[in-house]
């Protein structure tokens with residue numbers, strides 16, 4: 001009972017705490033236009049993506065046109081305007097990885113986490129799957145990165161073992 | 175032949191003396207070679223991205239002329255085989271990525287891309303066609319945006335941010351997905367675009383065009399049940415001729431009237447008479463304010479783009495904005511309210527078409543305040559360009575049209591009404607009136623030269639019965655923004671401020687024929703002041719017909735009747751549409767929706783503290799879990815910020831200190847009520 005109450009309280013407090021954080025971030029970096037990129041970086045860390053309404057807020061506080069903030073947020077690959085999953089899986093598709101078969105690995109991942117069509121993020125916001133151009137670990141090709149962890153010499157089977165483990169930790173025994 | 179000096183360069187082997195030119199483009203154009211450009215505009219910053227203006231410099235190769243400064247001794251080739259090759263490739267690449275439906279494009283015949291492709295004889299494109307088809311945005315009352323035709327020159331981006339100080343459009347995405355778009359890919363009607371159209375005036379292609387309503391005009395003209403009347407704005411008469419090969423600034427008033435009659439208009443009237451009326455009303459308003467000593471300058475309200483800008487930017491401004499409707503709307507109101515009756519007609523039987531230099535007038539005419547019982551005061555707004563389109567369609571030879579004169583009663587104007595067409599005109603006309611109204615003396619010298627012309631900020635001081643009245647004139651909203659900042663900081667102080675959104679005033683409206691350079695605009699302004707000089711009467715207060723209107727219909731300036739017919743009110747507008755920021759999310763059955771506004775006005779008045787205080791106090795009162803707390807971007811209640819919304823009710827002036835009482839008085843009772 002007490003447990004459930006706490007969970008609910010946390011849920012209520014999370015968006016609020018994040019939003020307070022946004023203010024704190026802007027205050028720390030100041031309102032000059034050159035601070036925009038570091039501010040967006042930190043906001044993204046907080047929300048895991050850049051929600052439109054938060055970008056509008058940032059633009060308003062910094063006295064910039066929202067179109068400028070939107071331009072910057074869509075220019076850099078590191079920024080995402082869509083929510084990202086708890087696990088961000090990056091599959092390297094640089095030349096070395098591609099030649100060594102990154103495609104089948106990608107397909108295996110997408111199948112295992114249940115992604116269809118053009119989508120990059122699962123509906124339950126657990127996984128985001130992206131291809132990137134080079135992770136700089138060509139010696140280990142093909143390479144997959146899950147959050148900050150690098151996995152080298154991947155095959156469809158090998159990645160499935162790793163994903164199974166994550167899903168198990170998530171309490172999703174399939 | 176010119177002699178070679180230490181300060182010479184060679185253009186196509188001809189020596190040319192440098193004379194302070196900042197870039198090769200101006201230099202080369204000066205010697206009579208018309209280098210092609212897309213992204214160069216003398217009024218905007220240099221971007222150097224389109225690569226259309228390339229020249230070859232010996233020893234350096236190909237450079238963009240617009241962004242390369244000349245240095246003595248430079249040898250420049252403007253048409254070498256390499257230059258020709260690069261140019262052609264640039265054009266072909268642009269065309270490959272551009273939807274090529276020229277025959278049905280609004281810009282057909284008026285398009286720089288088409289023009290240059292033609293000039294350089296591009297007949298074949300070596301690259302594939304674009305495969306994306308992006309949606310066309312026609313949400314705006316004034317502008318249609320077709321991203322499939324954009325060549326990414328950035329002209330509109332710089333116009334809206336540098337000249338207008340707004341920044342609606344910008345580059346987004348990267349690589350092959352780059353687009354010029356409003357924030358978050360929103361529609362133009364969902365952002366704070368003021369419909370000035372200046373972006374479309376510089377767009378070299380059909381990517382940004384003025385919304386055409388020519389077909390609606392033809393339909394009305396063909397409808398026998400309608401009396402179709404035209405009103406012609408002052409700036410039209412000094413520009414329409416350009417579309418038919420006449421010189422800029424040539425006054426073609428008579429021909430415009432003649433042509434409109436031949437197109438089938440039943441009556442052709444002059445908006446200038448409504449401008450005279452505006453002066454009577456606005457000057458009276460100004461004098462009243464001066465007498466009462468009301469703080470802050472009175473801002474003019476003739477420019478609908480400026481009015482919308484003010485509505486997006488808040489409360490302080492709106493209470494100082496003149497309540498006068500613009501001349502276009504005063505005219506419409508008089509025609510539908512009184513003149514129709516004299517004719518024995520219902521307002522709906524009269525169809526008013528305005529001929530305007532302006533794209534924002536389309537938006538203004540559609541504002542709900544200016545529709546009475548479902549009948550708009552002004553039914554349709556056509557730009558100067560749209561009128562020229564109709565004239566061409568009809569086959570009329572404009573140059574040969576017999577001049578005609580405006581119909582009465584709305585056909586008699588003074589010079590004061592005509593100068594509304596140029597920046598400074600409204601203020602000058604108002605000063606001509608204010609002087610006589612306040613002092614009771616005749617004003618002999620009617621010209622106020624210091625507020626004419628193209629300087630960004632113009633000023634005049636007039637002594638009215640011992641009081642020094644300070645007047646400022648700005649044009650281009652970027653200049654207006656700067657002035658507003660100075661007014662807010664107390665650095666500047668004025669009694670009367672004229673604002674026109676377009677640089678140079680209505681003569682440079684986006685509905686005018688495309689003006690290639692400053693000289694065209696200057697010539698139009700000269701035409702306007704010339705027309706004023708030729709007028710028998712030069713002061714609005716001398717207009718005998720306006721005097722009649724007061725006698726017959728309106729009693730006197732600022733009377734109750736005049737207020738009903740000629741004035742309006744304003745309300746604040748959100749700057750962008752979008753979702754709220756979620757802060758607390760209650761899943762209780764009994765809950766209250768509470769939204770705190772974090773829009774610009776409210777934020778600057780401390781609404782963030784209000785928000786924090788709500789969270790704190792909600793905890794203290796133990797109602798946190800019953801609150802759906804949101805931060806929202808504009809409750810459009812900026813007159814009394816910070817604003818808060820409880821369920822559907824908006825409350826103003828809720829500063830952090832007031833939150834405690836507010837919860838007791840409004841939020842808790844609302845929760846109680848929910849439980850019942």
Ligand code: SF4
Pocket residue numbers: 317333334338340341342343366367368369370371372373374
């Ligand atoms: S119409 Fe005016 S305000 Fe709107 S995007 Fe174009 S330049 Fe900017």
Ligand code: SF4
Pocket residue numbers: 323324325326327328329330331354373376377378379381382
């Ligand atoms: S919309 Fe027109 S002016 Fe703007 S970038 Fe595209 S082509 Fe250039």
Ligand code: FES
Pocket residue numbers: 210211212213214221222223224225226227228238239240241
């Ligand atoms: S005009 Fe020089 S690069 Fe566009």
